[in-house]
Amino acid sequence: MKLPRLAINNFQFTLVVILLLISLGVVSIMTMPRSEDPQFDFPAAMVRVVYPGTNPLDMEKLVLDPLEEAINELDDIKELKGEVEDGMAVVRVEFLFGSDPDEKYDDVVSEVTRIREQLPAGIQVLSVQKMSPADVNILQVALMSETASYQELKERAESLEKKLERVVGVKRADVEAYPQQQIHIRADLLKMQAIQIGLEDLLNAIKASSVNLPGGHTLAGERRFTVRTSGDYRDLNQIRRTAVTSRNGQVIYVEDIATVSQGDALPSYQARHNGKRSVFISVVQRKGSNILAVLDQLDAAIEKFKESLPAGMSVDYVHDQGISVAKRLNNFMNSLLMGLLVVAAITLLTLGFRAAAVIVIVIPMSVVIALGWVDVAGFGLQQMSIVGLVIALGLLVDNAIVVTENVGRFLREGHDRRVAAIKGASQVGWAVVSGTLTTMLAFLPMLLLQTGAGTFIRSMPVTVVLTLLASLIIALSLSPLMASRIFSHNPVQPRALSFIDRLSDGPYTKALKVALNRPILVLLVSIGLFISSLSLLPMVGVSMFPKAEKPLVLINIDAPESSSFERTSQLTLQVEEIVKKYPVVSSVTANIGKGNPRIFYNEIPKRQVPSYAQLVVQLNSDIEQDRTELVTSLREKFDYFPGAIVTVKELLQGPPYEAPVVIRVLSDDLDKLKVWAATVAQQMTNIDGLVSIDNPLARKKIDLKVNIHREKAAMLGVPINAIDQAIRASLVGIEAGQFRGEDGDDYPILVKALGQKNPQVDDFQKMMVKSSSGALVALPHLTSIEMEDALARIQHHRTDRMSRVTADVAPGFQAEAVTNELIEVLDQQGWPEDVSYQIGGEQEKRKESFGGMGQVVLVALMGIFAVLVLQFKSFSQPAIIFAAIPFAMTGSILALLLTGHTFSFTALVGLTSLVGIVVNNSIILVDYANQLRHAGHDLTSSITESAKTRLLPIILTTLTTVGGLLPLTLGGSSMWAPMGWSIIGGLLVSTLLTLFVVPVLYLLFTRRVPVTRHG
Structure with a gap:
């Protein structure tokens, strides 16, 4: 390979290029966007x-x-x-x-x-x-007051909203949890009855007078004028003085038969923060911005806004994503730095100070250059890209170790520094290139993963690939250049290196000779180990993504479907009081009538009905055990909560789904749908581990059905639509136009019957409808009212009627296991032909994502095999190298089983990564054996000498990869620990077995004639 020679002979040019790349990387790091999760x-x-x-x-x-x-x-x-x-x-x-x-x-x-x-x-x-997923509120604040009107709160909140939207990096700000302002025209039905005026007369008068129809234009000589007509209403007095009709020469105005006022609409969404009435202002970050910089400016704007607030009004933070972002980024960066220190310590102990200096200098250079490329690729700094750096940390140093160690070996053989650097780097150059390509090919197919999980993790493989590419360039150019300048002529061999040399010459050589003399036995034992490990997979279990590591819990409150908004608010207050008593709880935010504004990427507010409420419970502890104990305790407390169904929910990582366990019952027949949805819910209660079971069709709802006596209505000349209109106008009102206030906002004009603020059953007795003759007819003469059972909610799946029965999984249970147990029970139920069920939830998403990862692994294997065929000009030798892959799976399974982790999606990502990582050791072993055979050595001595010589770089690269991952793995993250253990276990076991199995396979399946080495 010529690159090391060119780099050393043109060291000034090499340094300029590397420094330029580093400078661009530093600039990118300072300006690249930062966020908690990938923005896509x-x-x-x-x-x-x-x-x-x-x-x-x-x-x-x-x-x-x-x-x-x-x-x-x-x-x-x-x-x-x-x-x-x-x-x-x-x-x-x-x-x-x-x-x-x-x-x-x-x-x-x-x-x-x-x-x-x-x-x-x-x-x-x-x-x-x-x-x-990018449209998540990075900040949610509550503007609180028990004395100010909602109109005052709204005006103040909108003032803050405008200030926050001016901050650079803010996409939008929203104000929520206040009632809409309306113009209420409340008709006095008794007065109207006395003078024979119907509701439709009032409606028609308002509609006719509130239309703003442009008059057009006219000409006067050479001049052109725009004609303005009466236009819409400009103040409430104009509405009051609107003529409705004329009686005996006397004009009847709106104010004669109705009251006109501006006020709040019927409550549909209200909020409390720590028990105080609130209006929310939430902020969405603009893509490509730095969340920490944006939040600093938002904090400054909010602090300034607080100064202008009147007495009795205050602002508090409901949710600040910056806290978790700063903590997560700091944890990942600490893992990266700790990994760097571990790698530095390993290389220092084994290769000595000078070699370690070369390797340690190479690592930050590769990272900085790679981050510059990540920024150019359009990916910011967030958990996925930093995890990619942590994974790459142990891999990028492999190239430098292989090159540096080989240069050191030539020095120990007596060559001068320049010759040792050129020959040492050139000898392993093609092995390093192919090893890096195979590792990159393990990650590149992940970019093609067309699932939600694939999109979510996309920045991770991009970061790994670009970091490996940067490390390859530096390893083949800067590493030999630095070695030729730094290494001494007579390097002192560290004790650790002497120990590995003794290990290589003694115990390892003896064990290898035994293995080469009994190749069939070695293969049978290895295959037995692999098959045995597969039998352990059911004990490990599978899962999708773990729960999110956030000090946050959601509590959903479903009151009976016929509950009033006020009743739901009372029930919510009772739940609040219970939750606030826990010492671990720092704040409780209540949303009555609607879900909380979106504060997590896969949690989207779904419901907006008077019988629903949601609490956001912030904790003062980040410890997962504290959150689990709180959730378990709350579930026990709310299991039989009187008056409502209360479910406690933890946030989940990964693509959104309704619940861990979901059964979709499908049928067009509503009666059968009710029966079979209830059957599924009942079977769920019999499964250990399923909690918070919810069947939407089980919620009873009672409606008032108005039966219209059509014959009577026809005899009296009353149109059916007039009856419907009279009922709606009397109960909730009918919009009759728009009113533009002095603030420039448009308010709907609502015509409804005079009475209490909320419609009452007694209102039916007062309703009147106008016949075709002009006479008013009492509505009770034309209708009758009866109670009837009704559906509270109807769900569709691909336009088919459905009931989605859901359940959460209790701590200590796996969604996969309880879902499979449930499926076995449901399959025995004898379903009718017109009723069926489908599996949703975690299992559906996992099969989709795992199936996609299966394709990724297949593509990666094909790509790696193609690269190896091109390098070795053979099909048998790539097959020999591939022998390391099954043992990687063995190690992953054992590591996950011993550490108590399930085979989750991130563990599968780790296993997929291993496909490219573990073959590197086999590549440098087989490549050097081919070189020795090309130099005239026989088959047995070539593979024996190669294994002895390459033992040191194989051990070193394994230890540094493991060391680089240990801080992240031991950090206790439920998201990333499975991936770390999967890689560490797979790499350790495959390395150990590779040192014996690959030489045995090389001996068995390599042709006895000398090979021609490529490159």
């Missing part, structure tokens, strides 16, 4: 529709079905889910990975716009949102 777009969208006062069956027919039919016509749909509750419908659509997120979002918007006219006119909210 996701090809998914959510359509949300709010249509107050509409029952689930009507919402399904009028809203959900048209929306799903339209969206389902789009291409590349992976998943389509719909859900309706009282007055609300949500459709979530996820497209195949690889689809353009912006293009698919535009497609959804176009379809929704296309069918908008088919949807009911009274819809209050129709929104289409991107479901991007």
